[in-house]
Amino acid sequence: MKFLLFAKHIVCAILLFSVNFATAQKVVTRFIERDEAAEFERLDSFRMLHLMIAGNIYQNEQQIKNSYDSTRGRYSFNHELRYIQPILNLGDITIANLKTSFANDIGSPYSSPDEFALTLKYSGINTLTLANSNTGNIDKNTLQRTQQTLGTMDIVSTGAYTNNVQRNGNCPLMIYRKGFRIALLNYAILANRSEVSKEVVINVADKNLIESDLRAAKMQNVDFVIAYFDWGSNQQDIPSYTQQNLARWCFEHGVGLVVGVHPNAVLPMEFVEYYYNTQPQTGLAVYSLGNLLSSDTSLRNRNGIILDVELKKNNFTGAVTLGDYGFIPVWNYYDTITMKNRSKVSALPSAAVQDGNVFKQIPYIEQRRAANSAFEIRKALGTHSDEIQYNVTDNVVNNVDETVQLTNASLNNKLSIFKPEFMKQTDAPLLAKRQLNKEEIDTFYCIQFYAMKKLIPLDTNYYDHLKGFSVVEENGMYKYYSKGSYNLEEVMQLWLRVFKPRYKQSFIVALLNGRQVRAITLQSR
Template sequence: MAQDTTRLSLLFLGDIMQHDSQLQSAYEANTGRYNYEPCFRYAKKYFMDADLTIGNLELTLGGKPYKGYPEFSAPDALAVELKNAGVDVLVTANNHSLDRRRKGLERTIRVLDSLQIMHTGTFRDTVERMNDYPLMISRNGISLALLNYTYGTNGIPVTKPNVVNLIDTVIIRKDLARAGELKPDLVIVFLHWGNEYQSQPSKQQKHLAEFCFRYGANLVIGAHPHVLQHMELRNDKQLVAFSLGNFISGQRDRFRDGAAMVKIELNKVYYSDTTAGTYINSAGYVLHWVYRTPASRRNFYVLPVPDFENDTTGFIYDEPSKQAFKTFITDARALLQARSNKIHEISMPAADTVLRYRIRWTIPALEKDLTAGLEPADFYFGIEVTTDAAGNQQMTAGSFRKKRDAETYLERIRKRFPDAQLQELVNRKF
């Protein structure tokens, strides 16, 4: 990897839902607990392969009684498993944000905060929104601004002082201007929009996507229709995915039982120490289907197509499910291959083991200048600073996929900090 280029991979998920059938499946009577590990078992490696995995949490973590449609409240165990599987960010503005009213909105925020899952779209009050919006994320020396809005909340009014971001072009334009002032490398708008169960985006979706691009958005990601809609890579700065479909749900009808994860590879190219540009290097999608086993205890699994289309183990063992899986693949390819220009289907399974490398070193408490001896290029990969109990500064930099690149960076850092070490992360991100 050239020293003047840093890279970041993003993976976007569609609607993460929780119907009654999923609740019943996850419940373990012998322990009285809910177990969602099977749901994400086969998708986990795709989450881990991406530097950032971002999904739409279309439910509340509102506490008991747990319930599916029409007013969702899922066990905290669902969020715990999303975290364990490698989901980094969740957007929370959707038509189910207020299913448990104020208590549900605020409890959802508390649970996500306790799990250290980044989130945006709903807020306890206007002060929280003012301080935390847009959500700013920095990874691998690349900064992102994430915005999130919904068309509505199923007619349930927002209880003051809570805030749910609603689609309002006046507000969105102001928020995009605010995002621009923060000078991120890329601006993402995640929208809950469109018409349910329609495989083509509406005129309103198209107009709103154009509006977002006009005022500074780079990526526009859509949710809510619960079926796939096409994607467009406009240029190396702009991409729209109108609807990713149901990432996981209890819906079993044709077109609703599968979806796509879209993976975007970003390059940040440094032309000088003060000038850089960030571009979409590539974009692709991974089709996946939700399998509900026909056994007495119906388990739910998200099955990535690259891993299971040619499976010979008989994992999908009943004939109706085999046919439904094939139908989903045929339908999805017919839609996306016809309309999703420059965005390819990813057919290669993700690796079971993902390695990353980081560089760590310590600056003693008495040393005030944390940047002494570092060159401008040393900051290209991002440097995080934490303080230990003794007041020493623990410095961590980079997230390299190739050990050789990490070792090259390590040599530079050791010229100033001889104690710098290479840290290997196995199926971990940060």
């Protein structure tokens, strides 16, 4: 009997260890309120710098249209980052990847109203990276105006330049805060670029270029280097060998932290063992931060993380090391209830939503989606990092929002005051349909994997490759199509790798202006 009882305890202990090992993390609770007096009470031999590093920030035409307040005659994007700005404002340096621009052209799919730049300022974001696919679709004048607009908001940017003269004077981006000299390097791996962007200088992920920029940073006595990459593909679930190899190479040449975006979903992080100046070191590589602000309603693309990092500097030796760090899961909620026939996206801290501390009117299904998203992120990252949870509540959100609106400044840069009344208001959304660009009228490819006489709903909760599918009724048949792309090779690889083994009758279809023009198989190629 005693043996059975002992065995029962052993089994329970093993199960408990397995559950803990699955997440392999602890939750670190922190407070939003800043105790500046406590900072001075710390030992004077060290000083601290707080970094908040987030992922992609998107805007699409529907989000812009739904953010227009016709009664006041102006745009308001306050709802998009309102619930996350108490956290972003805690960073001495808060970084994100901007996937839009400010061209003062409401008809452009790659541009946003200037009012959105003010929202970014109030949220606490003070540094933006521009080396990405969106910049590859804008011209030189648009980039110049984007830089000027961000400059008026006291937001610095890097990664894209109007010419090489501007790049030589501003790359690497040196940021000076609290006695730290931080260099931010930003690069992109672009499969293709639009012709309009040929005059724009975008940092490409070339080792020779990165090495040259690192030498320039060292000549300025840099304390710590951050490399921020736009890399990977949208269907990616794990880091590629190319990304891992590039991350290791960066560490071996003096980079202190490697982060990435582009897959629009959170990818695992890992510790990289390497040697620098003949000394063994360990670097942290976060391969994808996901989306801070999404433009896609698919569940896969609605999550992201904020990397919360503290840097520690020895005041006597000048050595800078990576201190405490952790991740904060973020969920994008598309609100279709508050305003009839309109949806508004809001970035929410997942843990606070899960516990019912913020946005208490959120539908139960969305609350569960936020919780499930956070759970998957914890499984992916928990073996390498702790989750950080701040005491974000509706009262905290309201207090922070009122403060930044009254002072016209973010909490992490109180002296940078901007008067919104001096901003030229952007024109109202266009009522008529805009003229389609070449990409939109070009051939579009997707995969037809079903054709049935009866419409049958598909459960996409367990099959990621079916998420975002569409159904078209044609000649009495219901045809099921996967998400597609203008890149035939990308769709072909997806078909060969995922769909063809599962759906023997599947094939690729080519659509022109929404109409099927041909079917593509291996034989037809």
